[in-house]
Amino acid sequence: MVKQTKAYDNESITSLKGADRVRKRPSVIFGSDGLEGAKHTFFEVLSNSIDEAREGHGKEITVIRHADRSISVIDKGRGIPVEYNKAEARYNWELIFCELYAGGKYNNISGETYEYSLGLNGLGLCATQYSSEYMDVEIVRDGHLYALRFEKGENVGGLYKELTKQKKTGSTIKWRPDLDVFTDNAIPSEYFEEVLKRQAIVNKGLRFIYQDEKSNTTREYIYDNGIVDYLDEIAEDKRFTQIKHYSDEGTGRDRPDKPAYKVKVEMAFCFNNEVNLIEYYHNSSYLEHGGSPDKAVKSAFTAEIDQYIKKQNKYQKNEKKISFVDVQDSLVLVVNSFSTMTSYENQTKKAVTNKFIQDFMTEFIRKKLEVYLIENAEDAERIIDQILINKRSREKAESTRLNLKKALSSKTDLMSRVKKFVDCRTKDLDRREIYIVEGDSALGACKLARDSEFQALMPIRGKILNCLKADYDKIFKSEIIIDLIRVLGCGVEIKSKHAKEFDTFDLDSLNWDKVVICTDADVDGFQIRTLVLSMIYALMPTLIHEGKVFIAETPLYEISTGKKTLFAYSDKEKTELLQTVKGNYTLQRSKGLGENDPEMMWLTTMSPDTRRLIRIEPEDIERTERMFEVLLGDDLEGRKEFIEQYGYEYLDQLDLS
Structure with a gap:
């Protein structure tokens, strides 16, 4: 049967008109037809109020998140002009709210109307109105109160106008993003708070009031000194240089045949090893992807600092030069720029692409940095030393990552390459157990005692590195540790900011249901047990969080009564057992694992019915981490204090023979 298709002819071509231009294709304007698009309607309306305030008309903007998911933006600007426009032969309210690419900022290259405007594309108010379930507008200007009502992109009732005694001008716009347009309009409170805080940062002295009807809360955001106050807040007292603030402005062109426009830039930065932040704003819009400012910063900082390092002869012989990531690791920086003509990557305004903005900022930053490094020799020394570190x-870290990748990557079975590893038969991950045992003798005893169906064995040859003190390079050169990583199969979790790429941990790749650490009940055994736990805690802490790690308790004493043998796992338990024994008995300290007979090993250590396993469950992660640091880390003073305070409790466990 031949499928019938509709003719493709001249009548097949159609165009969207009116509100449908937005309602049927919201992602073209807002970047998304989901929650991100609904969020952007708010930013479009807010942008107009910010432009008014920045021109000196009103220093306060109120935003209300209503309980019914509608939004209000209230400013104290001059009020939107909505009366009849003779030049356009239409009412301004029609142009502003019902016409895409209409507004008061198009003839603005030299900055006569709005010198530096956030909203330049003439889309915001109209596109938001078109995409709303309803929009109510109230404007006070020229001694009159004006009101407009829109529903699903259509005006209802025309322009309402009356005389008013209100002296304060301004605009109030309330709307609800339409669920016929967007898949979601439940904009979280955190989004409004983040946007308003960012706008307060880059519009110094402008007060933003945020009211959330749902939680009945009100917050205010204001930074009297703009980005300098923000950097001081972010860097706290952890910076190792002072905050420096520079600004400049100029005029130029993107191309010789393009019109000239103005650019204004301010930059604040400091260096800090604990807090790192780089943010770009242009005409108050937060540039998530940066664009031209980001390229300028990366180029200028890298070039100037590299040049200074060379002048100071700080590079080692044949050493490669720094890259921006080395600077970024210790940099806290905010760039706040403006221009009278801006090319955004798209309507969502997450990056700007102007060539002159990039060129101007690159030159501006290089000049300021050059002078700063010369005039602040002590700061410069600290900066370049840290960047080289x-x-x-x-x-x-990159060398370590490559070595680790090489050690763990092979088409052959990794576990088959581990010396003396003894696998079990079952492939059922819910049953498989791995016993990490102490030395070859313990391996031999456990091999005879285990259930080979589900119990595998991995011997530790001597004492492993303390992974809380050694660096990654040294850790991953340890054959024992690499073998343990191979056998466990789940990869490693890396905390270093330089080594995110070799954080290979995947819990689903763990080869075992239980990881059991089994060592002798003596000082050496306790130390080996602690070092293995430290390795797991340092390299794969999720195994502890998920309850996969256990300690197999081994008996301290054997009590033989002739008919049977009893086992005590502590001195207290020994005392209690002896009180129950009748007749003659012999008491002896339990042998090491390697000396125990298979039947005893199975009974006391390996049989799921009679063994004692202690699940490692750090109920308080911070406390656990602190104890690891005190006992095994670099906190020597903390370790000394701990021994002085609690050491007497462990005197009877010391092996002083």
Whole structure:
């Protein structure tokens, strides 16, 4: 049967008209037809109020998140002009709210109307109105109160106008993003708070009031000194240089045949090893992807600092030069720029693409940095020393990553390459157990005692590295540790900011249901057990969080009564057992694992019915981490205090023979 298709002819071509231009294709304007698009309607309306305030008309903007998911933006500007426009032969309210690409900012290259405007594309109010379930507008200007009502992109009732005694001008716009247009309009409170805080940062002295009807809360945002106050807040007292603030402005062109426009830039930065942040704003819009400012910053900081390092002869012989990531690791920076003509990547305004903005900012930053490094020799010394530390740490981490990848990557079975590893038969991950045992003798005893169906064995040859003190490069050169990682199969979790790419941990790749650490009940055994736990805690802490790690308790004493043998796992338990024994008995300290007979090993250590397993469950992660640091880390003073305070409790466990 031949499928019938509709003719494709001249009548097949149609165009969207009126509100349908937005309602049927919201992602073209707002970047998304989901929640992100609904969020952007708010930013479009807010942008117009910010432009008014920045021109000196009103220093306060109120935003209300209503309980019914509608939004209000209230400003104290001059009020939107909505009366009849003779030049256009239409009412301004029609142009502003019902006509895409209409507004008061198009003839603005030299900055006569709005010198530096956030909303330039003439889309915001109209596109938001078109995409709303309803929009109510109230404007006070020229001694009159004006009101407009829109429903699903259509005006209802025309323009309402009356005389008013209100002296304060301004605009109030209330709307609800339409669920016929967007798949979601439940904009979270956190989004409004983030946007308003960012706008307060880059519009110094402008007060934003946020009211959330749902939680009945009100918050205010204001930064009297703009980005300088923000950097001071972010960097706290952890910076190792002072905050520096520079600004400049100029005029130029993107191309010789293009019109000239103005650019204004301010930059604040400091260096900090604990807090790192780089943010770009242009005409108050937060540039998530940066664009021209980002390229300028990366180029200027890298070039100037590299040049200074060379002048100071700080590079080692044949050492590669720094990259921006080495600077970024210790940099806190905010760039706040404006221009009278702006080319955004798209309507969502997450990046700007102007060539002159990039060129102007690159030159501006290089000049300021050059002078700063010369005039602040002590700061400059600290900066370049830290950046070189960052660089060498990054390079070392990359070398470690490659070595680890090489050690763990092979088409053959990794576990088959581990010396003396003894696998079990079952492939059922819900049953498989791995016993990490102490030495070859314990391996031999456990091999005879285990259930080979589900119990595998991995011997530890000697004492492993303390992974809380060693760096990654040294850790991953340890054959024992690499073998343990191979056998466990789940990869490693890396905390280093230089080594995100070799964070390979995947819990689903763990080869075992239980990881059991089984060592002798003596000082050496306790130390080996602690070092293995430290390795797991340092390299794969999720195994502890998920309850996959256990300690197999081994008995301290054997009590033989002739007919049977009893086992005590502590001195207290020994005392209690002896009180129940009748007749003659012999008491002896339990042998090491390697000396125990298979039947005893199975009974006391490996049989699921009679063994004692202690699940490692750090109920308080911070406390656990602190104890690891005190006992095994670099906190020597903390370890000394701990021993002085609690050491007497462990005297009877010392092996002083």
